[in-house]
Amino acid sequence: DSRAFDREVKSVCPFCGVGCQVSLKVKDDEVAWVDGIDGPANEGRLCVKGRFGFDYIHHPHRLTKPLIRREGALKGMNVDPGNPLSHFREASWEEALDAAASGLARLRDDAGERVAGFGSAKCSNEEAYLFQKLIRQGFGHNNVDHCTRLCHASSVAALMENVGSGAVTATFNQIENADVAIVIGANPIENHPVAATYFKQFAKRGGKLIVMDPRGQSLKRHATHMLQFRPGTDVAMLNAIMHVIVTEQLYDRQYVEGFTENWDALAAHLEGFAPEEMEPLCGVPARTLREVARDFATATTGMIFWGMGVSQHIHGTDNSRCLISLALMCGHVGRPGTGLHPLRGQNNVQGASDAGLIPMFLPDYQPVTDEGVRSSFAEIWKSGDFSDQKGLTVTEILDAVHAGWVQGMYILGENPAMSDPDLDHARAALAKLDHLVVQDIFLTETAMYADVVLPAAAFYEKSGTVTNTNRQVQMGHPAVPPPGQARPDWEITQDLARRLGLDWSYCDPSEVFAEMKRGMPSLDNITWARVASEGAVTYPSQSPDDPGQPIVFGDGFPREGGRARFTPASIIAPDETPDAEFPMILTTGRQLEHWHTGAMTRRASVLDAVEPEANCSLHPRTLRRLGVVPGADIRLTTRRGSITLMARADRAVSEDMVFLPFAFVEAAANLLTNPAIDPFGMIPEFKFAAVRAEAS
Numbered sequence: 001d002s003r004a005f006d007r008e009v010k011s012v013c014p015f016c017g018v019g020c021q022v023s024l025k026v027k028d029d030e031v032a033w034v035d036g037i038d039g040p041a042n043e044g045r046l047c048v049k050g051r052f053g054f055d056y057i058h059h060p061h062r063l064t065k066p067l068i069r070r071e072g073a074l075k076g077m078n079v080d081p082g083n084p085l086s087h088f089r090e091a092s093w094e095e096a097l098d099a100a101a102s103g104l105a106r107l108r109d110d111a112g113e114r115v116a117g118f119g120s121a122k123c124s125n126e127e128a129y130l131f132q133k134l135i136r137q138g139f140g141h142n143n144v145d146h147c148t149r150l151c152h153a154s155s156v157a158a159l160m161e162n163v164g165s166g167a168v169t170a171t172f173n174q175i176e177n178a179d180v181a182i183v184i185g186a187n188p189i190e191n192h193p194v195a196a197t198y199f200k201q202f203a204k205r206g207g208k209l210i211v212m213d214p215r216g217q218s219l220k221r222h223a224t225h226m227l228q229f230r231p232g233t234d235v236a237m238l239n240a241i242m243h244v245i246v247t248e249q250l251y252d253r254q255y256v257e258g259f260t261e262n263w264d265a266l267a268a269h270l271e272g273f274a275p276e277e278m279e280p281l282c283g284v285p286a287r288t289l290r291e292v293a294r295d296f297a298t299a300t301t302g303m304i305f306w307g308m309g310v311s312q313h314i315h316g317t318d319n320s321r322c323l324i325s326l327a328l329m330c331g332h333v334g335r336p337g338t339g340l341h342p343l344r345g346q347n348n349v350q351g352a353s354d355a356g357l358i359p360m361f362l363p364d365y366q367p368v369t370d371e372g373v374r375s376s377f378a379e380i381w382k383s384g385d386f387s388d389q390k391g392l393t394v395t396e397i398l399d400a401v402h403a404g405w406v407q408g409m410y411i412l413g414e415n416p417a418m419s420d421p422d423l424d425h426a427r428a429a430l431a432k433l434d435h436l437v438v439q440d441i442f443l444t445e446t447a448m449y450a451d452v453v454l455p456a457a458a459f460y461e462k463s464g465t466v467t468n469t470n471r472q473v474q475m476g477h478p479a480v481p482p483p484g485q486a487r488p489d490w491e492i493t494q495d496l497a498r499r500l501g502l503d504w505s506y507c508d509p510s511e512v513f514a515e516m517k518r519g520m521p522s523l524d525n526i527t528w529a530r531v532a533s534e535g536a537v538t539y540p541s542q543s544p545d546d547p548g549q550p551i552v553f554g555d556g557f558p559r560e561g562g563r564a565r566f567t568p569a570s571i572i573a574p575d576e577t578p579d580a581e582f583p584m585i586l587t588t589g590r591q592l593e594h595w596h597t598g599a600m601t602r603r604a605s606v607l608d609a610v611e612p613e614a615n616c617s618l619h620p621r622t623l624r625r626l627g628v629v630p631g632a633d634i635r636l637t638t639r640r641g642s643i644t645l646m647a648r649a650d651r652a653v654s655e656d657m658v659f660l661p662f663a664f665v666e667a668a669a670n671l672l673t674n675p676a677i678d679p680f681g682m683i684p685e686f687k688f689a690a691v692r693a694e695a696s
């Protein structure tokens with residue numbers, strides 16, 4: 001029987017932030033297939049990645065032994081991931097951990113600030129917590145960050161500033177109680193496919209779905225309005241919508257007076273944003289802007305969902321400020337069917353951020369600059385004289401490497417040699433490091449620059465909790481053993497910590513979770529045993545039998561006085577504007593079948609078969625003008641680099657745009673992207689660069 005299996009193990013899909021629960025069917029110590037089960041975020045549903053994207057864990061490229069770079073071997077992308085022994089030699093765990101720790105300790109003892117760490121949103125909550133604890137306790141500073149910096153950092157900055165909390169105010173499932181929903185700068189059918197099924201059901205039962213995106217997308221088939229605005233003009237468009245709500249007196253006066261502050265400043269600011277004046281900027285007819293404003297403001301219940309199209313701009317924080325203001329002025333927060341929901345990308349980016357993998361915050365977003373907070377963690381950790389200064393962010397750390405301030409790094413599960421903007425700059429920084437320790441499941445592009453490579457277990461090979469976009473804490477259980485000598489990340493980090501002189505003695509991730517609870521009020525009433533037995537608990541949970549609150553802030557906000565704030569936003573042009581040399585706009589993103597830098601999904605046989613080749617999308621008329629037939633090669637060039645890859649015709653892309661997925665190492669999108677950053681969230685402008693496209 002080809003469908004026979006030896007055992008069934010429950011876990012959580014390791015790809016996107018939806019957090020679909022899965023049942024892994026295991027045969028002969030290999031995952032044979034995956035089914036969706038009845039988790040709170042998926043109710044049995046899975047997308048193509050969750051269902052078919054699992055066999056990367058059995059790929060022959062898996063790291064099975066620790067590796068140490070051979071004396072004199074070159075660093076970088078010249079290493080063959082299938083034959084790492086040309087540049088590395090195998091080592092015992094003892095030797096590799098000693099080499100990893102002694103190199104980092106040498107730099108620490110020289111001057112602690114010289115070491116920095118990138119943790120991972122693909123590891124468990126417990127592993128993220130231990131990673132930030134290692135950097136803070138072991139090196140005495142806060143130079144620790146992770147991929148939230150490239151993802152929703154600007155959304156979190158705006159949410160923290162204006163509603164006092166960085167997490168969603170309502171689960172995406174609340175759309176079933178909504179009358180109207182805005183989806184902006186997100187493409188959920190490709191990037192959050194199971195969440196998108198709830199959005200489609202909402203539209204089917206008559207909900208008004210308003211999609212706003214510079215790129216067309218298939219969700220528009222379900223929408224009452226599709227606003228295909230000009231890239232980078234979010235603030236102009238959103239301010240125009242709010243202008244209508246203010247001038248037509250459609251706002252919720254009682255809510256504004258009872259729950260918010262700074263209304264007069266916002267209302268005065270919006271006077272200059274009449275739709276008729278914004279139409280030439282954002283490209284959306286004034287009539288449509290007025291209709292959307294009326295639909296959203298007059299609905300009893302409304303939600304706003306957003307993605308990287310909002311956050312990955314130099315004005316990403318301003319974009320989110322506008323969305324927060326829009327929801328607040330309509331009173332669309334804190335009730336069933338209302339809420340603000342930045343759709344999280346990675347499976348555990350919410351949990352890794354909550355666990356303190358951020359340079360300015362200890363766990364639960366408690367500021368490192370607060371002496372009381374630092375001393376309470378020093379007490380929990382029984383030591384920890386770490387800095388009161390905010391640490392460096394992802395992009396700042398790589399700049400600091402070039403400047404010579406940071407000379408050593410510990411990178412766990414991140415791939416900056418593919419994920420950071422302006423890759424030549426990022427890769428040169430990795431090559432310049434005096435000592436680089438990389439812990440991962442594959443010899444990633446980043447691991448090719450390492451001095452020591454530590455082989456880690458994949459998520460389906462270990463225990464741990466993860467927190468999805470809905471604030472739901474869920475648990476994975478080990479289904480198969482890790483290959484060779486690979487081990488769970490928390491064990492490796494602990495072994496490294498001990499060699500750095502820290503007195504750690506965790507026997508199980510549950511002990512780490514218990515320690516996290518001591519410093520994280522968000523985990524009140526949530527225990528390891530509860531998550532294991534109930535399958536999921538949403539935070540905040542108000543009692544040991546409360547499954548958790550899907551909606552928060554019904555009775556005020558966690559800010560001084562309990563009021564949310566309106567922060568006006570002005571129009572800021574993108575960092576680069578198209579010109580004669582680079583006349584088009586480049587925007588990057590994901591495709592349904594591939595995950596981020598491709599390390600996992602390009603080694604998943606079905607997904608790689610469905611989408612095997614580096615590609616970019618342009619409007620058919622643009623291709624004709626350039627003399628490129630669909631399927632032929634095209635050359636893309638920005639001020640930072642050049643790549644050649646296959647061109648696809650796609651009417652969803654406007655005639656002056658190129659859409660470029662970033663999963664393909666052979667035509668790495670981030671060789672082209674602009675490293676200019678948002679000053680608040682410190683997030684790069686991945687969604688806008690000036691580009692030239694030409695026949696190859």
Ligand code: SF4
Nearest residue numbers: 013016020047050194
């Ligand atoms: Fe996995 Fe996200 Fe797909 Fe669910 S929607 S199966 S979590 S990739």
